[in-house]
Amino acid sequence: MIDPRHLRTVRALGDHGTVIDTAAALHLTPSAVSQQLASLARSAGCAILERHGRRVVLTEAGKVLLNHAETILEQIERAHTDLRHFQQRQVSHLRISAFPTAIAGFVAEAVARLGVRLPGWHVEIEEAETDESLTLLLDHDVDLAVVMITPNQPGLADHRIELLPLAVENYCAVLPTGHPLAGSAPIRLADLAAENWVLSRHTTSCREVVASACAMAGFQPRVKHHATDFAAAVGIVAAGLGVTVVPELGLPPILPESVRIQAIASHTPKRQIAAAIRRNSDHGELVEMLRSAATDRCDSRVEEAE
The missing domain is CATH 1.10.10.10 (Winged helix-like DNA-binding domain superfamily/Winged helix DNA-binding domain)
Structure with a gap:
């Protein structure tokens, strides 16, 4: 057998x-x-x-x-x-992976809420970028992965994986306080075409999202500084060395006084966030809690920055 x-x-x-x-x-x-x-x-x-x-x-x-x-x-x-459905009101042990800004932004909060609603559930969190999370999921090392949907992630098309949308997150512009556009109404992405930019290197999902939006707006960003960490990118902008765009969940909890956050009204870069699960599995309670926490956080983050 x-x-x-x-x-x-x-x-x-x-x-x-x-x-x-x-x-x-x-x-x-x-x-x-x-x-x-x-x-x-x-x-x-x-x-x-x-x-x-x-x-x-x-x-x-x-x-x-x-x-x-x-x-x-x-x-x-x-x-x-x-x-698990038979037992779900009694006990369940799940493992979840997510990229860092998702963990800080809403995943930890969602897991805490789930623990209050269903005390018998125990959820473990592991930090991992999207490509690593997909491998962990297929290897059964995690039960659910919070991922970014971008063209440079072919693993998202694996037939064994099902994607459940959680949130669509807008990017916002980070400008030095003295910049002519700082403090104005929402700007167009094309307004930043002539600026020196701070972006991550070409291999990251966030770089793909921003580059695609800039191309749609009719320009290619003039990248002078590279920073994968969003707080580092904001720090470079705070020193007056350029501008950047950051997803709402990527904004540091405490912003330097020398930067301003501006909404982008035209050709806004967007980051699609989803829960990836193995096909034929079902983690409805956790997915709904993640979706609710993600929506709450994305709706409030820019208001906090302002």
Whole structure:
């Protein structure tokens, strides 16, 4: 009989490509992974792996087994969900990952609210950027991942993942106090075309969002300084060295007196935030709490800054 645990191992091999990486993802030794795969081959009655140099790859039979593994593991996921629904008013233990500004902005608050509503629930939080969160989710290291939806995250299209919208977050402009546009009505993004900009480097999701909005507004930002941390970017602006745009949740809790926050009325960059779950799982109570906390925080953050 095929052991479902071994199916999870072959699926992880399909995701990660090597026995060593599979072992790391499953928190096993490479020897244990090899033994599970050998046991799976014996249960299946055929070879599921073959060597290509120092690497092992799935045989055609192994690929067939991998396709069935996806279906079987989804059914097991559905069974766990049904059982959790049966017990949900009693006890549940969940793990959630999220990027830093989401944790500080609304995830921690949502988990605290859930604990008040359902005292038997225990939720653990782990900080991780979107790409790492998706890996943790598929490896069953977390049950839900709070992620940013951006074009540079191909993992979001994985058929095993379902995305549930939480919030659409506006970016706002951060200007030095003495800037001609500081303190005025909402500005157009194009008003900043001639400025020196502070942005993260090209590989980040936030940079993709801002660059796309600027292109729609008809210009390419002239980036003079690079800062991935939003507080660092605001600090550079506070010194009078440029301007930047920051998502509402990324605004530091205490702003320097030498900066002003301006709403952007035209071609506003937006960050889409979603809860990613494994398909056929269901964490409705947690998702609704996250959505409520995210909406509350995004609605209030700019008002606090002003």
